Amino acid sequence: MSEASKTLKERKNQSFKIFDDIAGTYDLLNRCLSLGIDVLWRKRMMKELPSGDKLIALDLATGTGDVALELAAQERVAKVQGLDLSTGMVELGKKKIIKKGFAHKAELGIGDGVAVPVADQSQDVVTLSFGIRNFPDPELSLRNIHRVLKPNGRALVMEFGLPKNFLVRAVYLFYFRKLLPFVGNIISGHGDAYTYLNKTVEDFPYDQAFVQWMKDAGFRNVRAVSLSFGIAFLYIGEK
Numbered sequence: 001m002s003e004a005s006k007t008l009k010e011r012k013n014q015s016f017k018i019f020d021d022i023a024g025t026y027d028l029l030n031r032c033l034s035l036g037i038d039v040l041w042r043k044r045m046m047k048e049l050p051s052g053d054k055l056i057a058l059d060l061a062t063g064t065g066d067v068a069l070e071l072a073a074q075e076r077v078a079k080v081q082g083l084d085l086s087t088g089m090v091e092l093g094k095k096k097i098i099k100k101g102f103a104h105k106a107e108l109g110i111g112d113g114v115a116v117p118v119a120d121q122s123q124d125v126v127t128l129s130f131g132i133r134n135f136p137d138p139e140l141s142l143r144n145i146h147r148v149l150k151p152n153g154r155a156l157v158m159e160f161g162l163p164k165n166f167l168v169r170a171v172y173l174f175y176f177r178k179l180l181p182f183v184g185n186i187i188s189g190h191g192d193a194y195t196y197l198n199k200t201v202e203d204f205p206y207d208q209a210f211v212q213w214m215k216d217a218g219f220r221n222v223r224a225v226s227l228s229f230g231i232a233f234l235y236i237g238e239k
């Protein structure tokens with residue numbers, strides 16, 4: 001294994017620790033570096049909730065709880081549990097949930113997105129946004145998500161991709177490889193938290209390759225929805 005990929009693997013095992021360091025600036029940087037588009041992507045995700053009401057939802061790698069909050073804001077969702085390994089991110093998320101008045105239906109805590117420590121067949125929907133790319137074993141995570149879903153439950157996974165269009169891709173890659181790490185590292189105050197972001201994205205399966213992973217994990221009717229020219233994808237799979 002090359003030194004670079006070894007470093008990346010080590011970082012994936014420890015990525016939640018980096019998030020502890022950057023938790024304070026995470027939300028601000030998300031909004032700035034995505035030009036606010038990440039908010040629209042999360043709203044788009046909510047359109048794919050399974051049918052029915054009194055939905056029980058689990059948000060993995062919940063971070064500062066943006067998806068958990070979006071879920072809690074949906075009338076059809078009765079209960080949301082958000083899990084993450086970074087105490088710093090979760091503590092900020094908890095404050096946001098209280099501030100937005102959703103403490104009665106949303107709860108955040110510490111939990112691994114790979115092992116998914118919740119009961120089998122207990123969830124109507126499991127969401128996971130911009131987390132699976134950093135998991136040490138993403139395929140095991142998908143199998144565990146499938147395990148904890150009720151029959152007909154849905155997994156909604158959002159992750160970065162790469163634009164297909166040559167021109168959009170070139171502009172985006174310049175931004176992603178050069179500008180974003182520079183600005184991200186300065187604002188977060190962390191020496192290299194954003195240095196490898198592009199590497200983790202460029203090395204990770206997206207579109208039909210990720211769809212195949214979901215099928216292999218047992219999901220049916222798997223779809224990939226391209227967001228903003230393929231900068232991100234929303235993957236939907238049913239149990």
Ligand SMILES: C[S@@+](CC[C@H](N)C(=O)[O-])C[C@H]1O[C@@H](n2cnc3c(N)ncnc32)[C@H](O)[C@@H]1O
Pocket residue numbers: 015016017019020060061062063064065066067083084085086089111112113114128129130131134135136
């Ligand atoms: C880019 S943030 C995404 C946060 C949130 N889902 C969002 O969309 O803003 C990635 C999160 O994954 C968490 N994470 C990394 N490895 C994890 C693991 N094995 N289990 C749970 N969370 C993990 C990090 O702590 C971090 O909060």
